[in-house]
Amino acid sequence: MLFTNATILTLDPSRRILTNAALHTTNDRITAIDKTPALLAKHPDDEIIDLTDHILMPGLISTHMHTAQTLLRGCADDLELVSWLCERIWVLQGNFTAGDGYVAARLSIAEMLRAGTTCFLESMFADRYGFDGLCRAVEESGIRGCLGKIVMDTGRYAQDDAWAMHPGLVEDREMSLMGTMCMWEKWNGRADDRIRVWFGARTPGGVSSTLYREMTALSRQHNIPITMHCAEVSADRTFFASTTDSSGNSHTPMTYCSSMGLLSPNTVLAHMVHLDDNGITLLSESGTHVAHCPTSNAKLASGTCRVPDLQRAGVNIGLGTDGAPCNNSCDMFQEMKLAGIIHKGVSGDPTVVTAEEVLEMATINGARALGLVDQIGSLEVGKQADFVAVNTRGVQMQPWSNPVSAVVYSATGRDVAWVVVDGKVVVREGELVTMNEEEVVREAKRCREEVVKRAGLEGKVGGRWPVV
Structure with missing residues (x-):
């Protein structure tokens, strides 16, 4: 052509x-x-x-995405994180079936393709959503997907037992880590190499130290990349500080990750809002990549990633939309605009994070983060x-x-x-041209209603004003 x-x-x-x-x-x-x-x-x-x-x-490259969550768009708006997770999102996701996961993946992919995203990193696909269905959706649609299957063995967020996961989402080592290895053997490189299977580790507090070390060893042995949420909210920083190194010193987010073998050019860490200067240095020295998600961080009031400082340190930064319940959109153009604006407002400097730098985040930097820079991210x-x-x-x-x-x-x-x-x-x-958009939307509406009903949240996922 x-x-x-x-x-x-x-x-x-x-x-x-x-x-x-x-x-x-x-x-x-x-x-x-x-x-x-x-x-x-x-x-x-x-x-x-x-x-x-x-x-x-x-093509735009989203380095942080939850394909299952697009089915839950608008279900948990304007809530603080504990209520957002424990009362809405985890409850709904804990009632998914594999059929729902496939329909949600198709909806996400249809939206991404229509909005110019040609490659994405799924960060944490649970076993109950049906990983085979996610891979089929990628294969059928023609998109390029790096697909992180969840790795976890603890059913809570950080160290707070009040942030307990819905029982339907809890997985153990065999289901998560070993399940990922099975899916890697089955799907990695399929669909003309458009499918790559990743480890999608849960945030520290949801994964034991033993399992982290086993996962990072497998990552090095088989060259399987890792993605993980990290330092997203202040509770993460509190959790890290509750752990100590071999000398008895409290950990920071990055010293903990370093001790687990998580920092490497084969790792993408998402959000990374609550970092100290030493953490930024560790990221730079290790070649670890960051997925910046400004809309999600702003909407959930998580804070603002220190992007200008990361840039000065030479850290590679990609861009991601995160999931629809904390963004409401899979549109990377909208994400680029906010990424180019929010740091100017926070810093008081209109020259930081230029349009050119933002476009690099959404293309060539994203390709570098996904280990695909020799194949995509630029027109050459x-x-x-x-x-x-x-x-x-x-x-x-x-x-x-x-x-x-x-x-x-x-x-x-x-x-x-x-x-x-x-x-x-x-x-x-x-x-x-690769999907029937009307069918995708019709099935998404049907599954959304069924998930809400199974979760017992009928009448509770709308807005604050009366609907008559």
Whole structure:
């Protein structure tokens, strides 16, 4: 295929922006990027997609996502974290079936593809949701997925027994760690290598030290990456401080993770709000990646990640939407906008975390975090053909001077017109072509009602105003 007449954000090492440009694909690879007349002359007989008034860019990469939770969008708005988890989210998730998990995954993937996300990291998929169904949803839809299956052996959050998990979500070593190994053997590399299986460790307090050490040993032995929530809320910091090192000193989030073997270039830690300076140094020295989730952190009042400090230390930062109950959207364009704004307000410095840096987080940095930087994250000859085209004709996008600013500060997922993953068109002129969107929505509504009913929360998951 030949995509012509676009403004192309390459995100290549020199960060070139090409005007009146074209991109050529053969099978699953990018085979040429040049000015439109030059490529038209070379490939006159190929299928041509005219992208006049479009910005062509690498597919967006979400480094933190809960696919099951999209079924619970809007079920727990404006609650503090204990009520959010213990009274709503865990209760609902503890009543999922494998069928619900498959439907939720399809809904999440449909939304991500429609909004230009071509690759995502599922952070913590429980056994009861049906991991096989998640993998099938990825395989069928054409998206690229790094899929973290949950690892845990303790049914609480941090050290507080009041934050007990719903019994339906509690797993032991055999179900979680050994179950992940079984799924890795079955699914890793499937769907033309679009599926990668990860360890999705629960937050410290939900995993014993023994299990962490066993997981990190398996990670090193088999090169299986790890993702984990960490230092998200103040309770995490309190938990870490309750543990001690070999000298009897209280741990910080990063000294604890280091002692468990969790810090490495093969690990993505999500949120990372409550860090001290030494923790940032440990992240930098170990090559550990951070998934920044500004909307979730703001909505749940968790705090604000120290992104400018992490950047100065050379820590690689990706971007993630987190789950729909603490974001209400899987739209990475909206996530980019907040990431580019919130740190200016917090710091009082309008020059920090620029639009260019945010776009890097959502593309090339995300690819680096997922260990896929040699394949995706930028538009370069030889890389996988994963890219999106943003239609700029709408009044909400016009006029624009800087294409980076346009996609970070003006665009939303609704402006995405074309999405290509692995050389295959999955969204054509704003329409999903690999999934029946009406069926996806219909099934999601049905499953949502059934989950709420099984959880005994009918009439309790709406808003505060009367509905008549």
